Amino acid sequence: MSDLLVMRGIVKQFPGVRALDGVDLDVRAGEVHCLLGQNGAGKSTLIKILAGAHQPDEGTITFGGEDVRFSGPIAAIKSGIATMYQELDLVDGLSIAENIFLGHEQATIGFTRRGEMNKAASELLGRLGHGEMRPATEVGRLSAAGKQIVSMARALSHDVRLIVMDEPSAALAHDEVGNLFRVIRDLTAQGVAVVYISHRLEEIREIGDRVTVLKDGRTAAVGLPARDTPTSTVVSLMTGRDVAYVFPPRPDPGSHDNSPEVLKVEGLTLPGRFTDVSLTIREGEIVGLAGLVGSGRSEIVETVYGARRASAGQVVLAGEPVPPGSTSRSVRLGMGLAPEERKSQALLMNESVARNITIAGLTKYARFGWVDRKEESAAAVRLAEALDIRPPDPRRPVRTLSGGNQQKAVFARWLVEDRKLLLLDEPTRGVDVGARAELYAVIRRLADEGVGVLLVSSEVPEVLGLADRVLVLREGKVIHESDARDLDESRVLDMIMEGSAL
Amino acid sequence: ATPSSAAPQATTAGTDNDQPGTKVVIGFSAPAADHGWIAAIAKNAETQSKEYSDVEFKPVEPTNDINQQISAVESLIAAKVAALVILPNDGEQLNQVARKAMDAGIPVINLDRVFPDKLSYRTWIGGDNYGMGVAAGTYVGKTLKDKGVTNPVILEIQGIATLPLTMDRSKGFADALKTFGFTVTAKQDAKFTVESGTQVASNLLQAHKKIDAIWNHDDDQGIGVLAAIKEANRSEFFMVGGAGSANAIRDIAADSGVLKATVTYSPTMASSAIKLARLIAQGKGLSDLVENSVPTSITLASETITKENAQKYLPLGFES
Amino acid sequence: MTDARATGGTPPSTQPPADEHTRVEEQARAVPAQPGVLSRVGQARHLGLVVALALLAVVGLVTTPENFATSSNLVSILALASTIGVITVGMTFVIIGGGIDLSVGAVMALASVWATTLATQAYGPVVMAICAILVGTGAGLLSGFLISYGRMVPFIATLAMLVAARGLAQRMSDRRTQLVQPDNSAIVDLSTTRVLGLPLLVYIFALVVAIGWIVLNRTTFGRRTYAVGGNPEAARLAGINVRRHTMMLYALSGLCCGIAAVIIMARTTTGSSTHGDLYELDAIAAVIIGGTLLTGGRGTIIGSILGLLIFTVITNLFILNGLNTSDQLIAKGLIIVIAVLLQRRSLESRT
Amino acid sequence: MTDARATGGTPPSTQPPADEHTRVEEQARAVPAQPGVLSRVGQARHLGLVVALALLAVVGLVTTPENFATSSNLVSILALASTIGVITVGMTFVIIGGGIDLSVGAVMALASVWATTLATQAYGPVVMAICAILVGTGAGLLSGFLISYGRMVPFIATLAMLVAARGLAQRMSDRRTQLVQPDNSAIVDLSTTRVLGLPLLVYIFALVVAIGWIVLNRTTFGRRTYAVGGNPEAARLAGINVRRHTMMLYALSGLCCGIAAVIIMARTTTGSSTHGDLYELDAIAAVIIGGTLLTGGRGTIIGSILGLLIFTVITNLFILNGLNTSDQLIAKGLIIVIAVLLQRRSLESRT
Numbered sequence A: 001m002s003d004l005l006v007m008r009g010i011v012k013q014f015p016g017v018r019a020l021d022g023v024d025l026d027v028r029a030g031e032v033h034c035l036l037g038q039n040g041a042g043k044s045t046l047i048k049i050l051a052g053a054h055q056p057d058e059g060t061i062t063f064g065g066e067d068v069r070f071s072g073p074i075a076a077i078k079s080g081i082a083t084m085y086q087e088l089d090l091v092d093g094l095s096i097a098e099n100i101f102l103g104h105e106q107a108t109i110g111f112t113r114r115g116e117m118n119k120a121a122s123e124l125l126g127r128l129g130h131g132e133m134r135p136a137t138e139v140g141r142l143s144a145a146g147k148q149i150v151s152m153a154r155a156l157s158h159d160v161r162l163i164v165m166d167e168p169s170a171a172l173a174h175d176e177v178g179n180l181f182r183v184i185r186d187l188t189a190q191g192v193a194v195v196y197i198s199h200r201l202e203e204i205r206e207i208g209d210r211v212t213v214l215k216d217g218r219t220a221a222v223g224l225p226a227r228d229t230p231t232s233t234v235v236s237l238m239t240g241r242d243v244a245y246v247f248p249p250r251p252d253p254g255s256h257d258n259s260p261e262v263l264k265v266e267g268l269t270l271p272g273r274f275t276d277v278s279l280t281i282r283e284g285e286i287v288g289l290a291g292l293v294g295s296g297r298s299e300i301v302e303t304v305y306g307a308r309r310a311s312a313g314q315v316v317l318a319g320e321p322v323p324p325g326s327t328s329r330s331v332r333l334g335m336g337l338a339p340e341e342r343k344s345q346a347l348l349m350n351e352s353v354a355r356n357i358t359i360a361g362l363t364k365y366a367r368f369g370w371v372d373r374k375e376e377s378a379a380a381v382r383l384a385e386a387l388d389i390r391p392p393d394p395r396r397p398v399r400t401l402s403g404g405n406q407q408k409a410v411f412a413r414w415l416v417e418d419r420k421l422l423l424l425d426e427p428t429r430g431v432d433v434g435a436r437a438e439l440y441a442v443i444r445r446l447a448d449e450g451v452g453v454l455l456v457s458s459e460v461p462e463v464l465g466l467a468d469r470v471l472v473l474r475e476g477k478v479i480h481e482s483d484a485r486d487l488d489e490s491r492v493l494d495m496i497m498e499g500s501a502l
Numbered sequence B: 001a002t003p004s005s006a007a008p009q010a011t012t013a014g015t016d017n018d019q020p021g022t023k024v025v026i027g028f029s030a031p032a033a034d035h036g037w038i039a040a041i042a043k044n045a046e047t048q049s050k051e052y053s054d055v056e057f058k059p060v061e062p063t064n065d066i067n068q069q070i071s072a073v074e075s076l077i078a079a080k081v082a083a084l085v086i087l088p089n090d091g092e093q094l095n096q097v098a099r100k101a102m103d104a105g106i107p108v109i110n111l112d113r114v115f116p117d118k119l120s121y122r123t124w125i126g127g128d129n130y131g132m133g134v135a136a137g138t139y140v141g142k143t144l145k146d147k148g149v150t151n152p153v154i155l156e157i158q159g160i161a162t163l164p165l166t167m168d169r170s171k172g173f174a175d176a177l178k179t180f181g182f183t184v185t186a187k188q189d190a191k192f193t194v195e196s197g198t199q200v201a202s203n204l205l206q207a208h209k210k211i212d213a214i215w216n217h218d219d220d221q222g223i224g225v226l227a228a229i230k231e232a233n234r235s236e237f238f239m240v241g242g243a244g245s246a247n248a249i250r251d252i253a254a255d256s257g258v259l260k261a262t263v264t265y266s267p268t269m270a271s272s273a274i275k276l277a278r279l280i281a282q283g284k285g286l287s288d289l290v291e292n293s294v295p296t297s298i299t300l301a302s303e304t305i306t307k308e309n310a311q312k313y314l315p316l317g318f319e320s
Numbered sequence C, D: 001m002t003d004a005r006a007t008g009g010t011p012p013s014t015q016p017p018a019d020e021h022t023r024v025e026e027q028a029r030a031v032p033a034q035p036g037v038l039s040r041v042g043q044a045r046h047l048g049l050v051v052a053l054a055l056l057a058v059v060g061l062v063t064t065p066e067n068f069a070t071s072s073n074l075v076s077i078l079a080l081a082s083t084i085g086v087i088t089v090g091m092t093f094v095i096i097g098g099g100i101d102l103s104v105g106a107v108m109a110l111a112s113v114w115a116t117t118l119a120t121q122a123y124g125p126v127v128m129a130i131c132a133i134l135v136g137t138g139a140g141l142l143s144g145f146l147i148s149y150g151r152m153v154p155f156i157a158t159l160a161m162l163v164a165a166r167g168l169a170q171r172m173s174d175r176r177t178q179l180v181q182p183d184n185s186a187i188v189d190l191s192t193t194r195v196l197g198l199p200l201l202v203y204i205f206a207l208v209v210a211i212g213w214i215v216l217n218r219t220t221f222g223r224r225t226y227a228v229g230g231n232p233e234a235a236r237l238a239g240i241n242v243r244r245h246t247m248m249l250y251a252l253s254g255l256c257c258g259i260a261a262v263i264i265m266a267r268t269t270t271g272s273s274t275h276g277d278l279y280e281l282d283a284i285a286a287v288i289i290g291g292t293l294l295t296g297g298r299g300t301i302i303g304s305i306l307g308l309l310i311f312t313v314i315t316n317l318f319i320l321n322g323l324n325t326s327d328q329l330i331a332k333g334l335i336i337v338i339a340v341l342l343q344r345r346s347l348e349s350r351t
Ligand SMILES: Nc1ncnc2c1ncn2[C@@H]1O[C@H](COP(=O)(O)OP(=O)(O)OP(=O)(O)O)[C@@H](O)[C@H]1O
Pocket: A014, A015, A017, A018, A019, A037, A038, A039, A040, A041, A042, A043, A044, A045, A046, A086, A390, A391, A399, A400, A401, A402, A403, A404, A405, A430, A432, D004, D005, D006
């Protein structure tokens, strides 16, 4: 079978970084080609070049047997390449249908044919297993997962020969990923090629045909068979060393039973979102929240943190009641939150990595409001090193970092001060295997130092592997609580999907 | 463009005052020329200066910002001009800098809006705002009385309300009406622009279904007032203008609409101010007067232009 | 603005829906339980603005019963609103598209002056109108070009245009007020001729609003405007020529200024460099009070027009009541605050 | 840092670094290969602005050699710049913090009027100055409260404040110009007394700029201002009290207006409701031409002051050259465009 797409010797230079340094990629029609690589390896950059969003400095692209050079996104789309970008690229003010057809609206002399577009959008959503989403709904009101689905529908709306998906599963829950895979199989059956990027190796194994591995802007391996290459080989190709996908050892069950309570939540309720949630976290304990996307986990976390005001219930931190609705008070009392959407909720995109790290603990480096910049930058350097943020230059604007490294910067923020409680909402979303292991170790180390941790993750194995105790959430209610070791993945999945499997 | 409006009858013959003398630089500062009357002031001053070979005219950027006008005058002082003609945005606010000029030995000719401190200017020349109101009030009162109207609805459309001259005009108007036993029914301020005239007038016309007379302070904004009147298709009243623009005078002469008279406030005062500045700088007096030096204060009379005398005033009118 | 997510976590209350129609349908579907008329009204967008307008009307009826509700007064309000109204339509597009246009008043002045020079007037009223529209569009195109291809900040580029256009207008007119010649009184007729009781220029205004609404809500150009303003990067990735689109937005605003110039010539019978002073502030204020976000990506034409009407009615009320300007200003400030807070409340109570 | 995403669509090249100092260090490190003085200069921020200013100075030297470079002219430029300059400092904070303050000119007018009422003047010059500053701060606090706790859009809230403050100022002064009484000539002395050749008020200006710079770059307050403007949601989740901070920003802007009121009283010897007309536009223009983003999160005080000086020098040159107003306006528009394009080029050539 001849190659549909051949990229050779692609080089891309950004100010100060050589993001791609001679990358090769071959994709055949009808295959799922996985692109792997650590955070910052250059995956997103490569596919942006393929999509015409960036211009390569060097290298050639052959698509469908012809040499091409895409001057802009429209050129790539016209040739039959559709892209789902890593950072969601939807317009909040427009409806689902309008987002799907943005740029290639169905129109007569400029007048949109709304009925037709809505119908077509409905069909696409139905194909993705979401016939219930109304095409006229405004995208700004959708959850991250909903947006991801719209983004997918948009890619499908083009008449394509190649679809690129940059971490499409990052915001999706388990069953959604199943849906996604079904669609991908449909596509490949019709001869469409898919380039698939993900940090979840088990997904690669399930859906992928061949794998290309990037490391530091170079191709480390081309076209390995996805199912037959041992994980250890892939990981060592990516990282240049052997990293086991393992969780740090945890203390024996019950060893926290006598530690003082860090957090006590009683009867917390936010109508329509969650009801009567109670939980306690003891010093040194990691408590995991498992649940479907949309089950209210993020909102519980945000409410505990004081970013939302509960209608009932109370939150007590180390014996002190936390006044609702004030994040600054919560931070002062010793809480920290790594929110779910790093771009919109956590990062100051125009500022340097250093400043993103120190912003929450600024008072620690300040006397009477006066910032001691030496101390501050020393702390930033130390923390950036501790989490191995790459490139290792804390003065870079955080916007130029890859997604995973941005996440580390957010995380580093809360290592600054002596925290009593850390709330981690999807802390490893978009983080590569190597870094993940490091983050797990950091989280565990913090716990061992006496910090309480509330962990939310859509990856059940992560919750089960890292947490000491697990709460299972369904439709805003806690339906189960037990030691993590007493659960396995299928049991948790059964519980969270029970009754909602339809 | 009617050149006659610029510097009418530039000189009076028979004296040697117009013979070239020592060369003098005359500085000039006025508010921004965003209005026909002020534009005419600037133009008249410039044209008048060109009449003299011994005058170098040095205008500075007109501005409506006090702060900037102060700086402008400061720069003229620094340039050591022989005399300064200043039409201040606000006499009180420019007073200090005018005084500074006088202290520096530069005679200040204060045009129109007056400095409160007599030490701040050598000579003041300007119109009579109170008198203008009186003239308008007298015309309105007399006409209504002659018609035998009782309890007339009299409206007043002012210019910029924060200017002292506006208050003077209104006071004169009210005082004159009082002698006839009338009062102003309602007044609103516009901004001396055509458009503001239209806006204010069209609202006022709605507020008063029957009107007997309107006094509009300024013929420039009067164009807008007249447009609004036409738009509303009203004609049961008559209107008196202010300042005396050529346009208004032509309208009065034609007697085709509601505008029946206007009271003058002539921008020719700028021409005179330049003449005075030159004489003062050269140490001469007014040759028609006995005194050896220029008087310290000259107030122009406000005249009433009606259909009868319109032709006589037309050459003096300024194009808005 | 600041703290959108705040406590409620829900939609920033000041954000109006992008598509007016969709939202209504959606709302209607969302509350099937109370199909009463009252609840319907309660669901309407811009409710706060309508309430504010209604309150003002009540004040008018109470304070000057004999004048306020007369047809001639209503006509007068509409005629007053039409100049800025037309400009507001263009401004709504620009602001939804993520920009701002400070030059509107000055461009209108320039267009009115250019169209009333003796040279232009020699060609008759139609050419005058076309001239005004072309001048407006040209100025808009130039600002747009500087912004999209010269990559200047809109605020600065249009500020430069403001200053330069006023200067040019003064120069062309020699700072005089230029009268529309009697031969060309067809222009003035737009203001004096009435059809069904309304002056022609009110129809022009209505037409511009209607076309603006259709373009914004029913054409690809309009929908893409939301994308360009809301997420320019996404728009670019979707293959939209963001630069060209941006330029067109300013051209559109300029076009509206040209039309406004024709209206102001009709109303004042003149072209003048002093026309349109501070219109930019009024137009922007109307757009924003109507719920369009200054950051782009959201907004409606109807909101802008309601916002504008509120301002116009306020002025009208003040003058009908013979209030003095200082008190007018103080009251205006208060009313703006109240209208906005009302609007906020009504939006919040919906969620 | 300019055109991060390369091909287009993205980042306004006018983005200045958040912290002036850090960036300079960074730049210095980034180009170790050419340590020449020229390249150093080439690396400086605000280069375009400095070049534009230098060009204007050359124009001044060529056209009016005997006047432009005199010390008295330079003093005059600084004195002229100081009123708006002080306001610009506050405006820079507000805009970096993601807001805008249209009320500055009106608040300054109100403060000047309040401080020059006979009642206030009875207490002497110190109380007058304090009064002006308190009135300014109070007005700022009120706008800030409406914006952060009333969740009004800054544009609208400060527009309402503008209108209301002007109205109140007119009302308090009865639309008259209020003279500073001879007893209180200490106020006027700020303008007439010179130290080392400069009037005292220039020192006030310099002090405000210096304090502003320090607060913005060296304190937690300044640092948080960038965060609040850059991403309010992230700032809130990082534990910053965004609302209170926002309110403080407007109070700070009001405070600056109060100080500006003292300066304008000194310069004009009066308090008046007409003071500061359109200062908001000038101040915002200076801030933005200085490279601060209207969307918040980025900007520098130095840039704003350079921007302001460009405007002031332009005006000064016009005055010295006696250009006719219309041409001045046209020229001003062109110069703004050229200055911004220069700034852009210089930033681009650095990357
Ligand atoms: N606009 C940009 N300006 C400067 N550097 C950039 C830019 N975009 C990406 N980079 C740099 O290019 C490199 C590759 O980034 P890229 O986003 O392609 O990584 P990635 O493989 O997708 O990582 P992740 O898995 O974390 O998403 C990184 O070092 C990143 O910092």
